[in-house]
Amino acid sequence: MNTKILEINNLTAGYDEIVVLKNINFAVHQTDFIGIIGPNGGGKTTLIKCILGVIKPFSGSISYDFQAKGKDFRKFIGYLPQQNVIDKKFPISVREVVLSGLTSQKKLIFRFTTEEKKKADELLEKSGLKAISKNPIGELSGGQLQRVFLARAVISNPRLLILDEPSTYVDNRSEFEFYETLKELNKEIAILLVSHDIGTISSYIKTIACVNSNLHYHPSNEITSEELNIYNCPVDIIAHGAVPHRVLHEHSKPNK
Amino acid sequence: MKELVELLHYQYFINAIMASLLAAISCGIAGTYVVSRRIVFISGGITHTSFGGIGIGYFFGFNPVLGAAIFSVLSALGIEFFSGKGNIRNDSVIAMLWSLGMAIGVIFIYLTPGYAPNLMTYLFGSILTVNRTDLMMLAGLTLFIIAFFSLFFRRIQYISFDQEYASTLNLKVGFINYSLMTLVALTIVFNIKLVGIILLLSMLTIPQNTANLLTKDYKKIVFLSIFIGFAGSLFGLIFSYFLNIPSGATIIFSLVFLYLSTQLFVRLRKGF
Numbered sequence: 001m002n003t004k005i006l007e008i009n010n011l012t013a014g015y016d017e018i019v020v021l022k023n024i025n026f027a028v029h030q031t032d033f034i035g036i037i038g039p040n041g042g043g044k045t046t047l048i049k050c051i052l053g054v055i056k057p058f059s060g061s062i063s064y065d066f067q068a069k070g071k072d073f074r075k076f077i078g079y080l081p082q083q084n085v086i087d088k089k090f091p092i093s094v095r096e097v098v099l100s101g102l103t104s105q106k107k108l109i110f111r112f113t114t115e116e117k118k119k120a121d122e123l124l125e126k127s128g129l130k131a132i133s134k135n136p137i138g139e140l141s142g143g144q145l146q147r148v149f150l151a152r153a154v155i156s157n158p159r160l161l162i163l164d165e166p167s168t169y170v171d172n173r174s175e176f177e178f179y180e181t182l183k184e185l186n187k188e189i190a191i192l193l194v195s196h197d198i199g200t201i202s203s204y205i206k207t208i209a210c211v212n213s214n215l216h217y218h219p220s221n222e223i224t225s226e227e228l229n230i231y232n233c234p235v236d237i238i239a240h241g242a243v244p245h246r247v248l249h250e251h252s253k254p255n256k
Numbered sequence: 257m258k259e260l261v262e263l264l265h266y267q268y269f270i271n272a273i274m275a276s277l278l279a280a281i282s283c284g285i286a287g288t289y290v291v292s293r294r295i296v297f298i299s300g301g302i303t304h305t306s307f308g309g310i311g312i313g314y315f316f317g318f319n320p321v322l323g324a325a326i327f328s329v330l331s332a333l334g335i336e337f338f339s340g341k342g343n344i345r346n347d348s349v350i351a352m353l354w355s356l357g358m359a360i361g362v363i364f365i366y367l368t369p370g371y372a373p374n375l376m377t378y379l380f381g382s383i384l385t386v387n388r389t390d391l392m393m394l395a396g397l398t399l400f401i402i403a404f405f406s407l408f409f410r411r412i413q414y415i416s417f418d419q420e421y422a423s424t425l426n427l428k429v430g431f432i433n434y435s436l437m438t439l440v441a442l443t444i445v446f447n448i449k450l451v452g453i454i455l456l457l458s459m460l461t462i463p464q465n466t467a468n469l470l471t472k473d474y475k476k477i478v479f480l481s482i483f484i485g486f487a488g489s490l491f492g493l494i495f496s497y498f499l500n501i502p503s504g505a506t507i508i509f510s511l512v513f514l515y516l517s518t519q520l521f522v523r524l525r526k527g528f
Contacts (some may be wrong), residue, residue, distance in 0.1 A: 052424045074426060081421050090292055091474040100414040104425040109407050136472035137417075152421075215446045 004030045004065055005076075005190060006051065013043075013050050013058035019058065020046045024215045026165055028160060032190045033254075034220070035205035039127035042212040044194045045082075048162055051192075052079060061067055074104045078158035078189070080149050082165045094148055095133040101152035116155075123151040143174025150178070154185065160191045161185065167200060179204045259338040262495065264302035268384055272493055272503075277387040278451045280457060280485035285401050287438060287460035287485075288478045289466070293416040296461055298335050298437075301350035303444050303456045305331035305357030310453075311364030311376050320378065321393075325445045327357060336433055339523040381452030381504030383493060393444045401439055405478075408432060413474055450489070451504035459485060462511040466518045488514055 006028040014020035020043040028034065034102050049055045050062060051076060064073040078101070098120045125135045127147040132140070142147065146166060155159060163182075167175050182191060183204060195201045202208075208218040244254055263269045290299050307322030331353045339346045365375065377385060405412065415422040415429050423429045444456055451459055467480035494506030499506070 049424075053426075054424050079424055081418075086418065091468070091472050091477055092413060092417050093473070094414070096410075100290070100410075100417075100421075100425075103410070103414060103422075103427055108411075108428065110410070138472070168264070238453070240467065 002031050004029050006065065007063050008051075009061050009063075011050060011057050011062065013046055013055060013057040013060075015055070020213070021050070021057075021211075022213050024060070024211075026209065026215055026217065028190050028192065030159070030190055031186070032192075033186045033204065033206045034190075034192050034209050035201045036192055036194045036209045036211055037196060038211035040196070044211050045164060047211055047215070048192070048194060049078075050162075051162065052077060075156050076159045078153035078156060078161040080146075080161070080163045080166055081154045083145065083149060086145070087138070090137065092137050093134050094129060094137060094140065095124065097137055097148055097149075098123060098133075098151045098155055100200060101155040105156065116210070119155060120151075123155055127151055141174075142170045143178070146170050146174065146178060147181075150181065154189070158189060160190045160192065162194075164194045165193070165196070168192070184226065260494070268386075269493075269497075271386045271388070271391060274391055275383055275394060275450055275489070276489035276493060277486055278391070278398045279447050280463070280482050280489060282394065282398045282401050283447060283459040284463060284482035284485050285405050286440045286461045286476055287464045288474065288481060289412065289465075290440060290460050291464040292474065292477075296457065297347060298332075298350055298446065299440060299460055300457050301335060301354040302328045302332045302422075302441050303448075303453055304354045305443075306445055306448070307362075307378070308357035308360030308364075311361035313366075314368045314375075315364040316385075320374075321445060321448070324378075324465060325442060328441040328445050329356065329438050330436040333434060336437045358437045376438065377452070378448055379452050379454055380502045381448065381450050381455065382436045382506075383450050383489075383496070383503040383507075386449055390449055392445075397442055397446050401443065404435065404439060411437065412524055449505055452502075455508050457509055458508045462508070462515050463488065466511075466515045469515075469518050469522050484514055485511070 004027055006023055008026040011024040011026075012022055013024075020041075024047065026047075036044050036047070046055070050057050064076070095105070099116065102112065102116055103110070108165060121130070121133065124130050127150070129147060129151075132144075137145070137148070150166075161182075166178065170178065173204060179201075179245075185191065193201055193205060202221050205221050208221060210216045211219065270430070287323035290296055306324035306328040309325065310320040311323070311328030312318030312327075324411075334353065335346070335350055338344055338349045376382070411427055411432050412496030415427055415432050419429060440460075447456060447459060450456075463481035463485040464477060466484050467477045471477060472482060488511035489507050491513075492503055495501065495506040496503035
C-alpha cells in the first residue's frame with residue numbers, strides 16, 4: 001500500500017525572470033526515501049521551496065495528497081533547512097526551537113497546548129537532549145543542533161520530511177547516528193534528502209532524483225557513470241561515481 | 257541627600273523620572289529586538305535620518321518631533337524593504353539614508369530664519385525639559401509596544417532567530433518585521449528628547465548587552481534591560497543636575513559604567 005502523497009506536473013519555476021527549473025515531473029510516495037542530487041545552482045533548493053509553498057511556480061502544478069487538502073498542506077511537511085546561518089548568540093532555548101516547528105498551524109495570536117509541550121519534551125527525551133532542553137541554543141554542538149532541528153521538523157507529525165544538506169556541519173559519528181534516525185523515521189514518513197555528497201547518502205536512500213534544471217528520476221540507489229553523463233549530472237559526482245561509493249568510504253576512513 | 261528630596265518637589269524633575277521609566281520600558285523592549293536580531297546599525301540609520309524631519313519641522317513651523325516620526329518610519333520601512341532585495345547592499349542603503357537625512361536636516365535648519373533655539377535638545381537630549389505632551393506620547397507608545405510584544409512574542413522570537421525557516425512556516429514574516437521596524441522607529445523618535453539623536457543608540461544597546469551578560473533568556477533580557485535602563489537614567493539624571501552637564505551624556509556614562517561593572521562582576525565570579 002504505497003500511496004502517492006505528492007505529485008508535480010510540468011513545473012517551471014525560478015526567481016524574478018530567471019528560470020531555474022524546467023518542466024519538472026516528479027512524484028513522492030508514502031514509503032519513499034529519495035536522494036535529490038545535482039550541482040549547486042541546479043535548482044535543488046528551488047524545488048524544495050516550491051514544494052514548501054515559499055515560491056510560486058511560473059507554470060505547472062503541485063498537488064498534495066494528504067488527508068486534508070488546500071492551505072493546510074504545510075503541516076504535513078517537516079523541513080530541516082541548511083544550517084549554516086544560525087546566530088549562535090540568539091537568546092532562545094532548545095525547547096523553544098523545537099516548539100517553533102508547530103507554528104504553521106497556529107493563528108496569528110497563539111499559545112502552545114499542554115499536549116504540544118509534552119510532545120516537545122518527548123522528542124527531546126528521544127534525542128537525548130532532555131537535560132539541556134532549557135539551555136540556550138548557542139551552547140550546543142553541531143550534532144546536537146542538528147538533532148534539535150530534526151525534532152523541530154517532525155514535531156508536527158509530518159508525512160513528508162524534507163532535509164536540505166543536513167550533514168554540512170557535523171562530525172562523522174553524529175552523521176552516522178543521524179542517518180540511522182532517518183532510517184527509523186522512514187518507516188512512517190516519506191523523506192526527501194537533498195545532498196551533493198552522494199557517497200554518504202547512497203547507503204540510506206532508496207531512489208535518486210537528479211536535478212539540474214531538469215529532473216531525472218532513478219528508481220534505484222545506484223547510478224552508473226553513463227547514466228550520469230546522459231543526464232548532465234555534476235562532474236564531481238561522475239568522478240565519485242566511477243568508483244563504487246563503498247570503496248570511497250573505506251578509503252577515507254583510515255586517514256581520519 | 258536633602259537636596260535630592262527637594263528635587264522631588266519640582267514638577268520638571270518628576271516628569272524627568274517618569275520619562276526615564278517610560279524610556280527604559282520602550283527602549284528595553286525595542287532594544288532587545290534590535291540587539292538580538294543584530295540590526296543595531298539599522299537603528300543608528302533610523303535615528304540619524306530622523307534629523308531630516310526635525311529640520312523640515314523647523315522650517316515649515318510644525319512640531320519637529322512629528323517630522324522626525326515621519327522620516328524615521330519611512331526610513332525604517334525603506335531599509336526593511338531594500339534588505340529583501342538583492343540588487344543593493346543593505347548596509348550601504350542605511351549609510352545613504354543616514355547621511356541624506358542629516359543633510360536634509362542641516363539644509364532646512366540653515367534656511368530657517370533666526371536662531372534655532374531647541375536644536376541642541378534634539379541632538380543631545382534634554383530630559384529636564386520633558387513636558388506633559390511628551391510624556392503622554394511616550395506613555396501611549398510604551399503601552400502599544402508592551403501589547404504588541406506580549407501578543408506576538410513567540411512569532412517575534414522565532415522570526416528573529418531563523419527568518420529563513422520562519423518564512424517556510426508561513427509565520428507572517430513580512431507583517432511582523434514591518435510592524436517591528438515601525439515600532440523601533442517610533443521608539444527612537446519619542447525618546448529623542450531624553451538622550452538626543454546622537455546618543456540614542458546607547459539606550460537600545462547598552463542595557464540589553466548588560467542584561468545579556470547575566471542571562472541568555474529573551475524575556476529575562478527584556479525585564480533586566482528595563483531595570484538597568486531605568487537605573488542608568490536615574491543616576492544620569494542626578495549627575496546631570498548636580499554637575500550641570502547635558503543629561504544625555506551623563507545617562508550614557510552611567511549605562512556604560514553599569515555595563516563595565518557587570519562585566520567585571522561576571523568575570524570575577526567565573527574566576528577570569
